[in-house]
Amino acid sequence: xxxxxxxxxxNDMPRFAGPATMFRLPSQPVTDDLDVAIVGVPxxxxxxxxxxxxxxxRQIRAESVxxxxxxxxxxxxxxxxxxxxxxxxxxxxxxxxxKSVALIESHFDQVLAAGVKTVSLGGDHxxxxxxxxxxxxxxxxMGLIHVDAHADTNDEMFGEKVTHGTIFxxxxxxxxxxxxxxxxxxxxxxxxxAEDFDWARGHGAQVVPAEECWYQSLAPLMMEFRQRTGTDVxxxxxxxxxxxxxxxxxxxxxxxxxxxxxxQGLEIIRGSWGLNLIGCDLVEVSPPYDTxxxxxxxxxxxxxxxxxSLPGCRRQ
Numbered sequence: 085x086x087x088x089x090x091x092x093x094x095n096d097m098p099r100f101a102g103p104a105t106m107f108r109l110p111s112q113p114v115t116d117d118l119d120v121a122i123v124g125v126p127x128x129x130x131x132x133x134x135x136x137x138x139x140x141x142r143q144i145r146a147e148s149v150x151x152x153x154x155x156x157x158x159x160x161x162x163x164x165x166x167x168x169x170x171x172x173x174x175x176x177x178x179x180x181x182x183k184s185v186a187l188i189e190s191h192f193d194q195v196l197a198a199g200v201k202t203v204s205l206g207g208d209h210x211x212x213x214x215x216x217x218x219x220x221x222x223x224x225x226m227g228l229i230h231v232d233a234h235a236d237t238n239d240e241m242f243g244e245k246v247t248h249g250t251i252f253x254x255x256x257x258x259x260x261x262x263x264x265x266x267x268x269x270x271x272x273x274x275x276x277x278a279e280d281f282d283w284a285r286g287h288g289a290q291v292v293p294a295e296e297c298w299y300q301s302l303a304p305l306m307m308e309f310r311q312r313t314g315t316d317v318x319x320x321x322x323x324x325x326x327x328x329x330x331x332x333x334x335x336x337x338x339x340x341x342x343x344x345x346x347x348q349g350l351e352i353i354r355g356s357w358g359l360n361l362i363g364c365d366l367v368e369v370s371p372p373y374d375t376x377x378x379x380x381x382x383x384x385x386x387x388x389x390x391x392x393s394l395p396g397c398r399r400q
Contacts, residue, residue, distance in 0.1 A: 088167050091153050099149040105170035106145045106205070106387070107153075112169045116198045119166035120391065123195065123204045124173035125188060128370075129181045130210030130248045132241055134337035136370035140380070141173060141205040143371040148384035158354060159399045160392035168391065171195070185214045185246060192218035203390050205383075206367030208337065209236060209248040212322045215365065216260040219320060223362055227265030227319035228255075229309070231327035231352055233294070233340040235271055237283045248368075256287055261320075264288040265313050269305070269352060270297065270327035273340035294342055302348045306355025313359060321356055321364040321390065323349070325383055333382055335374020346382055353389040357397075364390040 092108035105111045106122045114121055124141030131137065153163045162168065174191045177183040192215050195202055204215060209232070219226060230236075230252060237253040239245075246254060252268075255261045263284060271281050272294035285291045292305065313319060326336040329343035344352075369383045391397065 088163055088165075089169055090163050094149070104145055107148050107151055109168055109170050111172060114171050114195050114198050114200055116200070117167060118169055118198070118200045120168045120394065121171040121195055121200045121202050122168065122387070123171055123191075123202050125204055125207040125211040126173055127176055127184055127188070127207040127211055128337075129178070129184065130246070131208040131337050132247060132249060134370055134373060136372040137206055137208045137337055137368050139371045140207055140367070140369035140383075143374065143377070143380040144205050144366070144369060144383045144387065145170070147377050147381040148387070150381060151384050151388045155389070155392050158357070158392055161398050161400050162388070162391035162394070165396060165398040166391070166394065181210065181246065185210065189214035189217050193221070196222050201394065202363045203387055204363070204365035205387065206365060206369070209251060209322070209324055209367045210246065211367060212365055213246060213251040213254055215363065216255050216320065217258070219363060220260045223318040225259055225262040226362065227313050227317045227359075228261045228267070229319065229321045229352065229356060230266065230268045231270050231322070231344070231349065232268065232324040233270055233272055233326045233343055234324070234338065235268060235281050235284055235291070237280070252284065256284065265317055265319070266290065267292065267309055269302070270294050270344045272342050294344060297344055297348060298342075302351040303355060306352060310355070310358050315358065315360055317360060318362045319356070319359045320362060321353070323353070323364070323366050323386060324368045325366065325379060326368055328382070333379045335370050335379030336368050337370050338368070349386060350389060353386055353393055356393040361394055366390070
């Protein structure tokens with residue numbers, strides 16, 4: 085025994101039974117003896133198309149029963165490396181996006197004050213902005229890996245400055261993210277103007293459209309990013325499930341054709357191993373459009389890979 089929390093084994097309790105926590109880990113409040121908190125952020129009032137991602141954390145947890153504790157390809161054993169627990173959901177104001185954003189930031193302030201890293205389950209992509217604001221107070225400007233079909237650098241949407249489509253413009257403007265150490269991967273489909281993808285590039289970010297990823301491994305891309313960024317710079321990973329093609333992840337609010345494959349998504353997350361990864365999120369899973377549960381199952385596996393890519397994760 086390692087002394088760390090372990091997922092409840094499917095050999096001890098059938099996978100359709102037992103606790104409904106992420107990976108069937110213990111559920112507990114944030115304490116300073118935790119290394120990693122899995123945090124649900126069930127917000128979807130920042131979205132502009134299909135709603136439903138408020139149910140994402142619950143469904144990702146439900147599908148996570150199929151994830152086992154050892155990474156066969158990477159030989160990573162996160163639950164033998166870190167004390168991990170499901171710390172529940174942020175209590176949001178379901179009637180106010182502005183107040184919810186403030187509540188998310190305050191919640192993450194408290195988690196980070198305990199010295200705990202977070203892997204967050206969305207919710208729509210608005211949740212990343214308050215998380216980055218909380219992280220900036222601890223780490224200063226961060227590098228960023230952003231996987232998405234959309235750049236999320238609109239100046240405003242329907243007159244609003246904070247929505248799921250504006251957050252990375254705000255993050256750069258507020259100095260939360262160092263755009264010269266920022267990479268956006270999977271951007272594609274149609275837009276309103278060239279600036280939709282060019283704004284972040286104009287500030288020094290690396291923008292990798294989906295078309296540049298077709299038919300090839302993304303391992304070299306991630307190796308180049310690691311070499312350029314180094315091992316000391318704090319880096320955050322934000323993964324919008326719509327960065328993947330709808331053929332593998334249909335359960336999302338703003339699907340776009342021609343996206344990344346599931347394997348390429350895994351390559352990006354696994355390629356983050358070796359960076360100073362300070363936190364991650366997986367957002368925009370919308371269960372009402374996920375009739376098979378496969379989108380949430382893929383999301384759960386990606387959350388596991390995020391744990392495997394955190395600094396200090398043992399490789400056996």
